[in-house]
Amino acid sequence: MKAAEKDRVRRAKAAERRDLAERREAARQAKAYEAKVRKAEVTDERDRKAHEKAVKAAHAVAQQSEVERMNSEVDAVFDDLEGLLAATIDVDDHIDLDTLRKPFDATPFDMPDLEIPLVAPKRPKVPSEPTYVEPAKPKGFFGKRRKLEEARAMARQTHETRKAEWASGVLALEEKYAIELAAYEQAEAERVDTLAAEKDRFRRELDDYNQSIDQFITNLSYGDAEAVQEYISLVVENSTYPDHFEVTHEFSFAPETAELRMSVTVPTPDSFPAVKGYKYVKTSDEIREVPLSQTEIKKRYASVLHQVAIRSLHEVFEADRRGLIRTISLEVGTKAQHPATGRLDFLPFVGVSAERDSFMEFDLSGLVPLATLKHLGAAISKDPVALVAVDVKGVRKS
Template identity: 45%
Template sequence: MQHQSRLADQRQQAALRQQAAGARRAEQAQRAAERAQLAAERASEADRKRLEKAAADAHVAAQLAEVDDLNADLRGKYETLDSLLQATLDVDDFVDLEDLRVVVVHPPFGRPDLKRPFPAPTPIPDPPLPVKRAPEEVKSLFGKKKKEAEALAAVEQQYASDYYAWQAAVEALPARRAEQLQKHSEVEQRRLGQLTLETEKYEAECALRETEAAEQNEALDQLITGLGYGTADAVQEYVGIVLANSVYPDWFPVSHTAVFEPATAELAVRVLIPGPDSVPSIKHYKYVKATDEITPVAGTQKDTKERYAGIVHNVALRTLHEVFEADRRGLFKGISLELGTETTNPATGRPTYIPFVAVATGRERFEEIDLSGVVPGMTLEHLGAATSKNPQGLVPVAPGGVRRA
């Protein structure tokens, strides 16, 4: 009993030791799991922060890229506005009116399929003559003659039936062929009818194009003739064509009107440009990271004022240059030009015209100037022009300030 008691005690102690060891292992596993969970949480947090940082960096990069685009667009606009005069110096502004002559080019006929006849149907062939087959041989000796007679009768009966069917088919053949031809004829008639309609429509469109071209060419001939005689209408129309070819940005439209006086051979031109509000007053754009905003940095009043004044002076000289260069016939001896803008009068609320430049110059005097190396404002002063002291501020020219150059 004592031995058994000791064995039981030993087994109990061993079990307790095993239980304690298991508890320790479980505790160790739990701690390991907690460490793993903590590591996982830390790793997840790090990944989240990494992703958040990457997203933030990408957003900043996108904002900076947008800033670059805005600044590139702004630079492009400023370069265009600052080079309005230079842009025309490499262009021959003469318009050869013969280049405006209309040569009619007709499109191809839209339904060529209607010109192809519908294929004729395959003719219905004659039915083959029936063939009388030989009766089957009777091999049995019993009742042979009777069976041979029956076989022969069956052959004759079948032949007669085949013959009557053939005869009926032959008799029906003309009607079938006529019906086939009739259907083909109907299809062809529909095709020809549709072809007639489409041809008439096409020829009418061609005739209209020919008529319109003839009218335009006749008007062109009258313009060329009138220009040869120096008539006011022809000269004004030609100048309108020349100035219509003067390309300005869509966002800075410039319009012109011209009046020619044959008695003095002088052309009066009025140029209308957009107001100061159409020209950006921004120096550049920048991204403010603290507020996550793209904001414009305003240019100085001096830069804005000088830029708009430069535009005014450039457009005035450009117009004089284009018109004089285009007049190879020497139809006008001089040009009087007025350039301004339209705005709303704050006192009346109505549209009002404000002149910025008034200049009159003769051809010879103007053609002495090399426009590729001038300061436009000084050139206008050299020509005796009256110019606004502050076009940006919508200050008009002083009345009576023009001197004939």
């Protein structure tokens, strides 16, 4: 039955996500269609009237689609809040501390840029050596030999000048390349040395970290108070609540009594969702809120408190497979101005104490949180929305 309930919750959540995505896409398409209709060209009076009618119809459809999208999001929020306890049923809250170790070969190096070799400079492409070009033979009948010799002398001089310029250019390229190559070789050698040093540093840090994990595991096996505190901090960090419902935990462990005292803070009643849904009023072209009744707000907020209380007990007891924590004394409330003093204070709305062995026999998939709290002798606020706190002094502690 428990496995079937887990599967049902998973399928329901998946269907909810699909429905919300479909509603968002339908609203987007409706708005896009409305924009397209508005941009349509109108050529005559008959078309103008038809166009106005089409615009109104498209706008109404877009507004209704937007309402459906908004209502789907409201429903999703309330589904999250109504399923706070169910969300932990198919989650194993135990943390395998061995998985916290970081093997050197499997842990990404924290300076990966050092592992990339530098790019060596490319040897420059040397231009071809200039070749001597024999001048053309002069034309005419007189002085051809003299003119040819003069042309040859000028060509040789030009060739020698170009050859000297070429040799100077080649030398400059070679010198520049030699400087770049030397700089590269020095930088690459420095990179290799730095990489080796940083790898050694990285390995030492991993060794220190893994030794601390080993010590943590050893201390926890002995029931060391600090180790238990650290382990529970990991457990509550893994406890994922909806983004719109922030939950914080404070706790202390007393090794002499094996009792964990925990305080869980939830959002204030005035930040709790108060809108039941939305509706589109076509006559005024308005999307209006449909508020929750005060009775419904009280009912839903109380339900959240009861679920958080049972969930907190379950997550800690389930995570503690060693049975180091025998009893949990729990308070669930909010931080708000105290009605009597006006000072910001923690106001407990649920106070309960539970013993491990008896609590672990409960079936979370079949219990009613309020009934379970009453069974445990919890102190429960009659009106948390009005910030009526409970006296937790009467809640049993070891």
